[in-house]
Amino acid sequence: MSDVVTMDDLSNEEILSILDDSERLVAVARGDVHLPLLEGKVLANMFYENSTRTRMSFESAMKRLGGSVLNFSSIGTSVAKGETLFDTMQMVEGYADIAVIRHPQQGAAQYSADAINIPILNAGDGAGNHPTQTMLDLFTIREAHGTLEGLNVVLVGDLRYGRTVHSLSHALTRFGAELTLVSPKTLMMPDEIVNDLRSTGATISESTDLIAAIPDADVIYMTRIQKERFPDEDEYAKVAGIYMLDAKDMGGAKEGMIVMHPLPRVSELHPSLDSTVNARYFQQAFNGVPTRMALLCRSLGVKIPKEVKK
């Protein structure tokens, strides 16, 4: 089956091949080349949680490749009347060729993938997995450094609830990256994930000090402290705004170091950073389009030409 629910659904060779495909699709993603590989295909965008970039970049990817999109939101639909996810997915199977799902409950994407026969791409399930974000993150890192191997990647912020960093840390260690985990004590990466990563032989260090981690970093991956994941507002207030980067902090960085962020940002990236050579987060958001194009094609069994020309 061509579902992508977790990064474990993709081998290292497949990941690299999807990144190569994505690279060839950049001109299509920008609208410079017309390549209707998915003409006649229909994507169902099933969003049970808010999303801006993920939903729009999937929609852009599908439309740039000539396909069409059915957008679904759980508000004002039969879900509000109590329809189960199972029933909703049965309906989607009849309406679309492929479905993207984001859901607040962990495991919802796997459940959907088992429930129906069209391919499912997981666009985030609770604090679980977000593999298409990981693919665009890997693409952005490789684009900047030419490789994924041997890099020192500093993951910063909410490492406890952030699904993006969970998926990404697993993928990076598969390619031999060294991780530095920077977070407040209350938002540290769960022990079970750190132990899993270490059991693969990965080098991982943990710290609460972001500034000290800058000089050795090849990538600084900032994340938002997610208010919606906190059961208690006081607990959120204690850690909100704890890590911030601005242009001045880039003085001590290695040449070529990039700053990434899955966005939206709150206060963790000062606007002064936007014009530095290090800022890569808007490019990263764009990269969602070619990588999701490549993933849609893979799941639909559509080959991407070896050369994509105007």
Place this chain on the structure above:
Amino acid sequence: MSEMRRVTAICNGTVIDHIPAGRALQVIKMLRIDTNRSNPVSLVMNVPSDKMGRKDLLKIEDLELNQEELDRLALISPNASVAIIRNYGVAEKRVVELAEELVNVARCTFSNCITQNPREPLPQKLVLYSRDPIEVRCYYCGKRQDLDDIIDNLI
């Protein structure tokens, strides 16, 4: 005194031998024969064993363990010997084997797992991650459970 003389032979049922010493009560719980059942059960704990040093033993009357029950038993006692007794004789020996997947044996307790939604028609599915010590993970959300958790969360 030989262990077999500690309790009388049973006419029909199941004898589970070579349970690790002290684990028989957990086996009873795991097999759900501790509640709402009328089968007589004889339990022998901490008896000497050539193979194991000490062991526990259970004799359950008028119940032949099925495969699903053997899968449950395997979690606690993967090396147990199971004999089906009919008319005071061993009619069959059954093999206990730890399954790679446990379906509807124990529930996932992660509050945000899709399995917590009672209206969704899906089984509780745990996947074996480590045999020694036992560790399983929810097929859907990945939440881990050790043996004590599984016993606490039995369905």
